[in-house]
Amino acid sequence: MSDEVAAARIPGSVSAPRRFAYSVEDCIVVTGRNLRHFVRQPQLLIFSTIQPIMFVLLFAFVFGGAIESSLAPGVAYVDFLLPGIFIQAAAFRSTQTAVGLAEDLDRGVIDRFRAMPIARPAVLIGRTAADLVRNVFVTLLMAAVGYLIGFRFRSGPLDAAGAILVVLAFGFALSWIFSFVGLTVRGAEAAQSAGFVAIFPLVFASSVFVPVSTMPAGLEQFAAVSPVTVSVDAARALSIGGEVSEPLLQSIAWIVGILAIFVPLCVWRYRRMS
Amino acid sequence: MRPAAVTQGLVRRFGETVALGGVDLEVAEGSVVGLLGPNGAGKTTLVRVLATLLRPDEGRAEVFGRNVVTEAGAVRELIGLTGQFAAVDELLSGRENLRMFGRLFRLSRRQSALRASELLERFGLADAGDRPVKTYSGGMRRRLDLASSLIRRPRVLFLDEPTTGLDPRSRNGIWAIARELVGEGMTLLLTTQYLEEADQLADRIAVIDHGRVIAEGTGDELKDNVGGSMVEVRLEQPAERERARDVLLTLGCEEPKTADRPDELTLAAPRDGVGMVAAAARALEEAELSVRDLSLRRPTLDDVFLELTGTTAAVDGESSAEPQPAVEAPAQA
Secondary structure, three states: OOHHHHOOOOOOOOOHHHHHHHHHHHHHHHHHHHHHHHHHOHHHHHHHHHHHHHHHHHHHHHHHHHHHOOOOOOOOHHHHHHHHHHHHHHHHHHHHHHHHHHHHHHOOHHHHHHOOOOOOOHHHHHHHHHHHHHHHHHHHHHHHHHHHOOOOOOOHHHHHHHHHHHHHHHHHHHHHHHHHHHHHOOOHHHHHHHHHHHHHHHHHOOOOOOOHHHOOHHHHHHHHHOHHHHHHHHHHHHHHOOOOHHHHHHHHHHHHHHHHHHHHHHHHHHHHOO | OOEEEEEEEEEEEEOOEEEEEEEEEEEEOOOEEEEEOOOOOOHHHHHHHHOOOOOOOEEEEEEOOEEOOOOHHHHHHHEEEEOOOOOOOOOOEHHHHHHHHHHHOOOOHHHHHHHHHHHHHHOOOOOOOOOEHHHOOHHHHHHHHHHHHOOOOOOEEEEEOOOOOOOHHHHHHHHHHHHHHHHOOOEEEEEEOOHHHHHHHOOEEEEEEOOEEEEEEOHHHHHHHHOOOEEEEEEOOHHHHHHHHHHHHHOOOOOOOOOOOOOEEEEEOOOOOHHHHHHHHHHHHHOOOOEEEEEEEOOOHHHHHHHHHOOOOOOOOOOOOOOOHHHHHHHOO
16 A cells, blocks of 8 residues: 555644645536536437437427417527527536436435535535536537527627526526435436426426417416516527526526525435435 | 444334334444344334434434434544445446446546455455346345445445345345454444344343344343353144253243243253253153154244343344334335
8 A cells, every 4th residue: 555645634734825725726616527427328418418419400490380470570490499409408407416416316426425524515515516517518509509500699799608508507506406406306207207207397488489478368477477587688699689687687586586595495305415 | 433423312213113112332443333123123213313314303413423313424534334125226236336336436447447356355245246236145234234334435334134045055144244344443333133143142132122232232141141051942732831940940941931822941051061951852761752853942032032121022023113214214204
């Protein structure tokens, strides 16, 4: 055994800034491990990439004709649709956060981490951060496919970056909701089902695919305040123009609110597992 | 010598189930303690409490004087844990697993890489080191899991059923590694369902059942309780069972304690060795009993259990009062 390894760290001998640096490093190591998982599962990677592209193409061509008539004059459905699909895909993918955590729990990997002297939140941050990185990749890919079928960011590069940031921030917030689900529900399959039950109605009862003004009154009221709708509206306004500040502020309020509730809830849940 | 691990009056319940019903245990530094019991006896629960994964409801548990609840962080610096289910990352290679754990144990990149190679070599995984773990056999996974616990040399290592489900060859491999670690002076707390395993590795054995330590001693002491070896006879004719028993009783065997299968007899033998087998064979032949099988064997966990509790141990896990860790963890908040 190498000497440098045999020397055990003495508990409590590490300074606070040092400890913080260690915590950051722990988060990075766990994030890296989760990112490797994406790459090591080529099938998962391929299908999770094809799925949003399929949504882009299906909705653009199947519903495009029918829905375009209920849009503001001069707005192409593909321009309307893409920001919605970004959010929809991010929302669906966020359920994978629950699945990933549930799998690690099932396999005892989390127990191993918990019995080691590593930063407590590293497992949770490593998970959500890796899912965020994946979202960056998939969102940019979808935008590229969108460009091939006529989608354009029409408000300049700064607003385009803003639109993508809204998508990523929203996906990140949802990841924390599903972290909580993953830590609470037993088993990866249950986590997957729970995720879809929660996410499907939210995504479809929103402005992702159609303007909410086309929905019946009760549903319209629900859809108008839904975090999905306000985030889609914000991302959409930033990509194709329109009223930005109101939906953007509402979206930020939702995102901050979700994080403020679910980050502490997840940390609490993670600690309570002992 | 000061104890590496101590528990006093440790109680842990899962709903109505009492997994630990007041466990007192002491593991001396540098010793190997085997925790022997059937599934559901509370072994895993005890190890999980000591490894800071589970809070006790009552009682106290310390590792090198550090309380596992109030000083969990300090305890984690001192322990290594290898669970029942090899908790290694299937999608990463063995080397990547070890490097990741190395980084998490504060080794530099270079140190982690070195340490990974060193451990792969030592655990006979050098050739498989760059393959994804999902291609590993059960025995290889356990070895990698064990290696992961040894990145930074722990002061005390908890081995939770390290060989359950392994073939004999892999089991021997794990035993050899455990012996090596003991030779280097590491303290081990080992849980097992197999008396032989505890016997092979442990200095002292604590027998645990229904969340209580019901006996403690060396392997020989425990076996002496049962009365040494067991004679096992299998007859052609179940009807001749009574007569066969009488013949063996005249040789000094004890009354059988359980009704086995109708054509089988198991009795504690008065002595060991070939002579005992020969005497039994001769006596049965002289009595003109047709014997299908005759053997002399060391006592098993079942025999020890029978002696200690009057009931057969549920070695097959039928009465599992101990939930599987993966299921149990999210269940208690």
